[in-house]
Amino acid sequence: MLKKTLVGSLVFLLYTPLSAYDLRSNMLQLGAELAEVQKAFIASDQKGVEVSIKRFAEHSQALLGDRDNFSAMLPPDKKHKANEAVMSAQIINHNVEIILNAIENKHNQSGIVRREEAQRAYTYIEHACFRCHNIVRDEYK
């Protein structure tokens, strides 16, 4: 069983261009990092949100914020869609700011209001993922 999985993975690695493998593994990591943020929000764990959103923000900007870098990971017929990555990076960045400002109480609001604003900003981040998947990923499947 283990052997079969191993051979399967090796075959996958051999026949997948490195760039596509990069994109997939980066996306899997991004998904895991966003899941950590969601877990912290569901548990109303403010410290957990702060730690996980900072980690997610750093990685998402590194992956999506550089147009040329993202373009290089896309298949040839998709390269012209790399602008969507930068657009998504901006939406994500904007909403990460809202969450961090809420945690720091930058606008001097009640805890209840800040928590709701941060939760809403989190859902807008998810929306940025769906948006790009709809435009760039899911139409070629």
Ligand code: HEC
């Ligand atoms: C700029 C476009 C874009 C954005 C933004 C984006 N993705 Fe993706 N995502 C892709 C593409 C393209 C693939 C397909 C990669 C592949 O399998 O070759 C993908 C694949 C994935 C996968 C599946 C990996 C697999 O098993 O095939 C996950 C999980 C994922 N993305 C999570 C996320 C999350 C979470 C976000 C938001 C934080 C996000 N993505 C934002 C373009 C994007």
